[in-house]
Amino acid sequence: MNYIDHHAHMVSRTTDDYEKMALSGCVAVTEPAFWAGWDRSSADGFDDYFRQLTVAEPQRAAAYRMQHYSWLAMNPKEADNRELSKEVLKRIPKFIGCPTVLGIGEIGLNRITRNEVDTFREQVEMAIQYKQLILIHTPHLEDKKKGTRICIEVLRQYPELKPENVLIDHAEEHTLEMILEHGYWAGLTLYPMTKLSAVRAVDIVEVFGPGRICVAGACDWGPSDSLAVPRFIMEMKRRHHAEELIQRVVFDNPVQFLGQSANFKVAPRAREVSPAMA
């Protein structure tokens, strides 16, 4: 089954992961800018990282006939450093014109400090100014509900921002309702330990329905699984869900959200027309 992984930090992955994902039906990945697992010492490091995201990774993906897109941002784990954040933000606009850039992300909150909120707000404003989609990282564990609520409070201060242009990621059971009720997209990014599992993600689709929900596998430098979306597909089948519903969640939904950027080139599935209707 063809699928799209909207949240995959491929810079952390070997080429073998590209191959496994391509073999399992992944047609496109989108890679948000994030923390490297250690703090960078200068904004110059981000320049190189953004070149890696916009030049090197699309080439690695193309070798396996996969499309690679990216999001640019000062990530929430380093966003408390205001001085560094301001320098990084100055460097983002020159990459926005790259043909595979979809928007600003992943921006958001980590420990929910005042500085993090200020950096988040500036990046929301940048996305509005440059007419970019937004991908939001919400904090993990005990910080998630508070962090998601504060992100939404900030977003709602910008009436010109269309909620359908924003995906709030790392959603879980206790944050889904507030994300969906305000019109945003929700990302279910799956992990093998400590965070959301494929089993619970299927529960979420059963309880909330498939509307405005996308599923991803993180593919980051920590414990994560490049085949998380195929495992979600398998779990959906284990619950006897129809192929059509599964395709909607893993392909149609991301195409609808990401396709709001003119740079995203994956075509929607052709609707099957019965002979009587043709």
Place this chain on the structure above:
Amino acid sequence: MLTSEQLIDEYFVENRNRVLEVAAFLDRLDRADESGQSVLDFRLRAFGEALSTLSAPALADPAGSRLNRIQELLSDPTTEPIPALDRKSARGAYDLWSAEARQ
């Protein structure tokens, strides 16, 4: 969707194992904890409340599901950003007890 009988057939064994993993974790803690102080750790206190929630009846309101109630009791209930960065990563539970003690 599966029937309740199908769900039990399909998911019982893996969840049986999860319960045993939790029991083994608590026994391991007991063996290591000669002073009996670990029950005072805020994470363990929250964990204990989560375990009580598991055996409580589900509420009709979806917000009252066992899972949502456990998510709530493991969440930071405060509403304002913190003034300065205290650490890089979350710890999994909010220290409600020392916060109460401070007041």
